Amino acid sequence: MPATPAATQDFVPYATAAVDFHRALNVPTGPLVASRPELDCLHEHLLSLHALLDAHAERTTPLLPAEGEHLRAARTRLWQAADHLHAAYHCAPRTGSGEVPDAEACRTRLPEGAPELTLCRRHQDATRLVRRRTTPTDLHSPFTGLVRH
Structure with missing residues (x-):
């Protein structure tokens, strides 16, 4: 049985609150390098929102x-x-060693193996949807061309 609209709308505010809670407790003030696991989680979250x-x-769109x-x-x-x-993840220091990846490897986005490959696979899966639904012009345009209502 499909969920009713009222039931499904309840989860988005909880997700938003969880992100706000995470930011308040886990991101200290001052200089901080975002960790690869943090960037991976943020990437997954954005792709879920996408x-x-x-x-x-x-x-x-067909209706309005x-x-x-x-x-x-x-x-x-x-x-x-x-x-x-995704690009920031590949530029971030590697977990454990603190080694910053080679700039050329970052440019070519070479997979680095598990668990790093998980992020790349997720990104590639989303890329297929983006290519079906979005034009290259839309992706590279800083302006949407939309008129505000």
Whole structure:
């Protein structure tokens, strides 16, 4: 039996509260290098939000094109953020050794093996959806072209 809209809407505020709680308790003030596990978790979180906005955008656009276009723009911006997190992950010091990856390996995004490969696989899976739903122009445009309502 599918969940009712009221039941499904209850989880997003909890997820938001959990992220806020994590930030308040786990991110100290002052200089701090984001750890690879933290970047991995943030990447996973953004891709979950991306999938949620994708579902809303695809269902809304046929009914309310203007709202759907705003949801699509938000989805695109989340993808851009996730893509930057993926790049940051590959530039971050390796867990344990503290070794900073070679710049060339970061540019080519060579998989580094498990568990690092998990992030790359997740990113590649999301890339397939992005390629189906978004044009290269949308991905590289700093402006959405949308008119505010």
